[in-house]
Amino acid sequence: MNHKTSSKSMASKAAKASTDKGASKLQKSLAASVLSQRSAQKQTGANMEDVASKVLQSSKYSDKTKSFAASVLSQSNDKR
Numbered sequence: 359m360n361h362k363t364s365s366k367s368m369a370s371k372a373a374k375a376s377t378d379k380g381a382s383k384l385q386k387s388l389a390a391s392v393l394s395q396r397s398a399q400k401q402t403g404a405n406m407e408d409v410a411s412k413v414l415q416s417s418k419y420s421d422k423t424k425s426f427a428a429s430v431l432s433q434s435n436d437k438r
Contacts, residue, residue: 364392364395364396371425372389372392372393372429375389375422375426388406388410391406392430402430406430411431414427414431
């Protein structure tokens with residue numbers, strides 16, 4: 359089990375993105391993952407790790423989307 363949690367600042371940004379009508383479906387999905395990891399009892403699933411990794415490797419996503427992806431990956435399962 360991973361004991362890392364989303365920072366208050368990152369969770370605040372994720373909350374705003376999750377209600378932003380201009381945010382993409384992917385950005386909202388990553389934001390939701392960031393928000394769910396505000397609790398230490400949650401950790402990133404393997405599928406979301408894969409999505410976040412692909413976002414970080416691509417040049418087509420915004421800095422905000424990439425920051426959510428990085429947060430998601432930083433809280434991934436250490437054993438995967």
